[in-house]
Amino acid sequence: MTVSIKESVSLPVGDLSNAESCTDLFQEVPELTYRRGEKLFFGSSFEVYLVVRGIVRLSSWHGEKELLEDYFHAGELVNCGVLLGPPPGNQVAAAMTHRVAIRRVSGAFFRRVLQSNGKLQREVLANLYASLNRSRDRLYRYSLLNARQRVIDFLVRYAERSGRRVGYEHLIKPVPTHQEMGDIAGTARQTVNTVLNELRAEGLVHFNRRYLIIRDLGALKEQV
DNA sequence: GCATTAACACAGA
DNA sequence: TCTGTGTTAATGC
Numbered sequence: 001m002t003v004s005i006k007e008s009v010s011l012p013v014g015d016l017s018n019a020e021s022c023t024d025l026f027q028e029v030p031e032l033t034y035r036r037g038e039k040l041f042f043g044s045s046f047e048v049y050l051v052v053r054g055i056v057r058l059s060s061w062h063g064e065k066e067l068l069e070d071y072f073h074a075g076e077l078v079n080c081g082v083l084l085g086p087p088p089g090n091q092v093a094a095a096m097t098h099r100v101a102i103r104r105v106s107g108a109f110f111r112r113v114l115q116s117n118g119k120l121q122r123e124v125l126a127n128l129y130a131s132l133n134r135s136r137d138r139l140y141r142y143s144l145l146n147a148r149q150r151v152i153d154f155l156v157r158y159a160e161r162s163g164r165r166v167g168y169e170h171l172i173k174p175v176p177t178h179q180e181m182g183d184i185a186g187t188a189r190q191t192v193n194t195v196l197n198e199l200r201a202e203g204l205v206h207f208n209r210r211y212l213i214i215r216d217l218g219a220l221k222e223q224v
Numbered sequence: 225g226c227a228t229t230a231a232c233a234c235a236g237a
Numbered sequence: 238t239c240t241g242t243g244t245t246a247a248t249g250c
Contacts, residue, residue, distance in 0.1 A: 178242070179242075190243085190245085193244065194244090
């Protein structure tokens with residue numbers, strides 16, 4: 001079953017066999033925007049998505065329970081696996097931040113371009129490898145870290161991935177909600193709140209609804 | 225003792 | 238006024 005919330009898949013035109021980067025494949029297709037929580041797809045998707053703005057969360061459903069598998073920032077590709085085999089069928093991709101923009105092309109089109117472009121093949125492999133590593137890291141975190149450490153680990157990773165460096169500090173803006181941080185860290189939103197307040201009391205972070213500043217990323221890392 | 229669940233207050237739409 | 242979020246207290250494992 002393929003169900004897309006926003007239909008109208010358009011194909012890029014022109015010769016892309018010499019494309020320098022995977023993002024080139026998305027240049028001709030229109031940008032689609034999503035509000036927080038809105039679904040990019042559910043069930044199976046045979047398309048590949050480029051995140052242009054915001055964060056996309058990918059999760060899978062197992063009966064009544066949802067497992068957050070991965071999340072993707074601007075510039076990253078979602079659903080790359082469809083280039084190598086059929087999608088699992090129980091996945092949901094949704095906008096995790098306020099305003100998410102993506103572009104998408106069909107997996108079939110993507111595969112055609114890949115066949116004659118070794119550079120893009122290596123880029124896709126690197127992308128899949130990075131995703132594999134994130135999964136392995138998540139397994140490590142769930143089995144070896146407690147809730148507090150997982151929240152801190154999330155902060156460090158998030159800051160390094162999409163935080164802005166301001167002098168010795170790191171600015172996270174906009175701030176994910178405690179609910180979202182809890183989803184990613186695998187804990188309750190109340191626990192996230194408790195940990196953040198402890199870190200604030202220790203002078204390691206400063207935050208409000210609009211932004212979060214990590215005073216000392218190094219000191220934070222040592223707590224994981 | 226740690227983490228989740230419950231309960232409540234508050235802010236923004 | 239309603240929904241989502243932040244905070245604190247109670248409960249369970």
